[in-house]
Amino acid sequence: MLDKQIIPTKEEIRKFIGEKSIENCENSPTSPNKHACFTTIFSKHYQKYIDRIKKNDNYLLMKRICIVLFTFLLFSCNNQRENQAHSFQRMENYNGNFDLSIKDRLLDTPSVIIDFLNQLDNVNNYSSYELNNQEKQIFMDYFELLPSNYISIIAEKVYGIYFVNNFLGGGMTLPIFDNDGNMFMVLFFNPGIMRQNISEWITFRDNSAFTINDSKIFINIEINSQYFALIHTLVHEASHIYDYYNYVTPYTEPFLRSDKTIFPTEFVKDIWINYDEPIQEYNFILRENIYSYDLGERTSKNYAIDIYQALKKTSFSSIYGSKNWAEDFAEGFTWWYLYEYFNINYITNVFEDKNLLILYDPNENELVKARYKIFEAILE
Numbered sequence: 001m002l003d004k005q006i007i008p009t010k011e012e013i014r015k016f017i018g019e020k021s022i023e024n025c026e027n028s029p030t031s032p033n034k035h036a037c038f039t040t041i042f043s044k045h046y047q048k049y050i051d052r053i054k055k056n057d058n059y060l061l062m063k064r065i066c067i068v069l070f071t072f073l074l075f076s077c078n079n080q081r082e083n084q085a086h087s088f089q090r091m092e093n094y095n096g097n098f099d100l101s102i103k104d105r106l107l108d109t110p111s112v113i114i115d116f117l118n119q120l121d122n123v124n125n126y127s128s129y130e131l132n133n134q135e136k137q138i139f140m141d142y143f144e145l146l147p148s149n150y151i152s153i154i155a156e157k158v159y160g161i162y163f164v165n166n167f168l169g170g171g172m173t174l175p176i177f178d179n180d181g182n183m184f185m186v187l188f189f190n191p192g193i194m195r196q197n198i199s200e201w202i203t204f205r206d207n208s209a210f211t212i213n214d215s216k217i218f219i220n221i222e223i224n225s226q227y228f229a230l231i232h233t234l235v236h237e238a239s240h241i242y243d244y245y246n247y248v249t250p251y252t253e254p255f256l257r258s259d260k261t262i263f264p265t266e267f268v269k270d271i272w273i274n275y276d277e278p279i280q281e282y283n284f285i286l287r288e289n290i291y292s293y294d295l296g297e298r299t300s301k302n303y304a305i306d307i308y309q310a311l312k313k314t315s316f317s318s319i320y321g322s323k324n325w326a327e328d329f330a331e332g333f334t335w336w337y338l339y340e341y342f343n344i345n346y347i348t349n350v351f352e353d354k355n356l357l358i359l360y361d362p363n364e365n366e367l368v369k370a371r372y373k374i375f376e377a378i379l380e
């Protein structure tokens, strides 16, 4: 649990950082991923803070504070910006409407939002993709496959649904705020999830975390389904939305941590120490540095054996789900739901040359299965 007496509050951090640093953060978008700007400014301006913590010989605590500071920075920078970033979180800059049916909330992405997404991921090839009528119908057919309480919460809270060409990732759920500070959601999807089946997409996702040609290691994903990848992405993103409002995890994004936060919830108990730090036994090699979809540097495939070997001994359904407790829930619920209701398996085989060294099936993992009762309760 985060120690509120030692971890600085947002106000304290704001004082410590000063507005100047936040401005600097806005002006230094030179790194290959969205986090680097904040990380750079962090290391530049917070050494004193880190030194102070180091003096206390409490490295773990420092790490926690870094996470809090980092998250605060991310949120503050967004709030401080007068330009696209600010617009990005404001409901009025989206073209959604709660009077529309879900099908009619499949909208063109506003150009200001495309600009921001490009900036956020440091790319320039994002553009709005308009689904044709047939694709809209497929989307709706898949939408109907969601748990009924997920359908209800999306109808109530999701303001607009957007498809973005070349999007790095399968999907993204983003909180937005109206003028009274009420939180709603928008959804972004990669059109690729409606062109590739789930097996092709997850093969791409899980392999994208690793370098391509530096090893004899081969990672093969077996998923026994011809459904489009949309089914996985939809359940995954809908799980985040459910979590934002129902607190399966203490908070879905660190900036939502508040005095009312309850830690631990049943889902994170004895598994997560804080948002992105699992218990030591689950905190396997390179876990924090593994990024899919080229949203960070790739990991050498030579580590894949150690990583998957360690994953088998955790409660996590996938490497993707080991990043933080929000992804843990989204992945855990999704693979359970797909298995339970659609008989979809998710098996990872790690080969060296032609020798199968590791087989990971989360639905055969007792530690994963121990959490099924939490997922079942969500559907009750």
Ligand SMILES: [Zn+2]
Pocket: 236, 240, 326, 327, 330
């Ligand atoms: Zn996610």
